[in-house]
Amino acid sequence: MGNLTTIKEFLLLGFGSLHGLQFFLFGIFLGMYVVTLLGNLLILIVISLDRNLQTPMYFFLSNFSFLEIWYTTSIAPKMLQTLLFGPKMISFVGCVVQFYFFGSMAVVECFLLTAMSYDRYLAICSPLQYPSLMNLHTCVLLAGGSWLGGFLTPVVTVAMTFQLPFCATYKIDHFFCDLAPVLKLACSDTETVEKTTFLLASFVTMVPFLLTVASYMHIVAAVLRIPSAAGKQRAFATCSSHLTVVTLYYGALGTVYAIPSATQTAVLNKTFSLFYTVVTPMVNPIVYSLRNKDVQKAVRQLMSQWASAKGSSGPPPPPGSLFVLRTAWASMKDARH
Numbered sequence: 001m002g003n004l005t006t007i008k009e010f011l012l013l014g015f016g017s018l019h020g021l022q023f024f025l026f027g028i029f030l031g032m033y034v035v036t037l038l039g040n041l042l043i044l045i046v047i048s049l050d051r052n053l054q055t056p057m058y059f060f061l062s063n064f065s066f067l068e069i070w071y072t073t074s075i076a077p078k079m080l081q082t083l084l085f086g087p088k089m090i091s092f093v094g095c096v097v098q099f100y101f102f103g104s105m106a107v108v109e110c111f112l113l114t115a116m117s118y119d120r121y122l123a124i125c126s127p128l129q130y131p132s133l134m135n136l137h138t139c140v141l142l143a144g145g146s147w148l149g150g151f152l153t154p155v156v157t158v159a160m161t162f163q164l165p166f167c168a169t170y171k172i173d174h175f176f177c178d179l180a181p182v183l184k185l186a187c188s189d190t191e192t193v194e195k196t197t198f199l200l201a202s203f204v205t206m207v208p209f210l211l212t213v214a215s216y217m218h219i220v221a222a223v224l225r226i227p228s229a230a231g232k233q234r235a236f237a238t239c240s241s242h243l244t245v246v247t248l249y250y251g252a253l254g255t256v257y258a259i260p261s262a263t264q265t266a267v268l269n270k271t272f273s274l275f276y277t278v279v280t281p282m283v284n285p286i287v288y289s290l291r292n293k294d295v296q297k298a299v300r301q302l303m304s305q306w307a308s309a310k311g312s313s314g315p316p317p318p319p320g321s322l323f324v325l326r327t328a329w330a331s332m333k334d335a336r337h
Helices: 022-049 056-073 076-085 092-125 136-152 154-162 179-183 191-224 229-258 266-290 293-311 323-336
Strands: 009-012 088-091
Touching (some): 009 092, 022 293, 056 076, 056 136, 056 266, 076 088, 088 092, 092 154, 092 179, 092 229, 154 179, 179 191, 179 266, 266 293
Antiparallel strands (some): 009 088
16 A cells, blocks of 8 residues: 555656657657548548538548547547657646546547448348438437537546545556556556446447347348349448447457456557557548548549639639538438438
């Protein structure tokens, strides 16, 4: 037992001694962060401006891209500071806020991926009923439920964790306020917090994962019944990007949970965290842009319009700031027709 004290701030140790590699890694991670921001912003702008993309599928994708921006932003700036300047102080409140928002974004991502798989299930398995089933009300309900559930789920864990008595040691051996390194600073038994967190995490990851798997089982069965090879290819093409993102996300989570936390070293824990906080959010917009012909076509048209507008000295088309409402309204009009 250490000496109990009132913790007002924590010290994020970051990556420790990197033997001169910190500037190289800073450049790499800064580039990845910029790619993440620009890639997801590009998807948001393209979806808001191209009427052909204003459908339920891209409504969920716009929500997902908006999520990815904040998901990585909750971690990357502080991580980059620790790389450039070494161990960095973070206030107690700042640590709570970072812990909460990171947990919320992770849960929202699980729910949104499930909503997107349900959308693909209806589109492929019930194409005639799809416009009426996936209407404006359903889209808003699924997206809103994902965001609401994501922001409510971590409340219990955050409250239980930061009400624990902390010892005089205030050094967090990580580049952000994650659960495991924060619990190591507690001077009381953390078993209740760990069990509660495990149950909540299992529910919000396994239930969406099983629903996603069930959706794709029905999708595969429906596609295999399509007589033509071209039809099968088109059906799979509409799901390939989403399936890739699901595989990356749950693959990272599965790797983390497959290794018991007690046996994970600090270096291993940081490596896993880097993958699902920095690498995956950067890969997702690349997957949706490179493997999606509709997005590629929309980007080319947008670039062509901007080039034409610039050549004629006319102003470029304004970006749609209310992309969510516009895509939702478009999905409602599609459902009516």
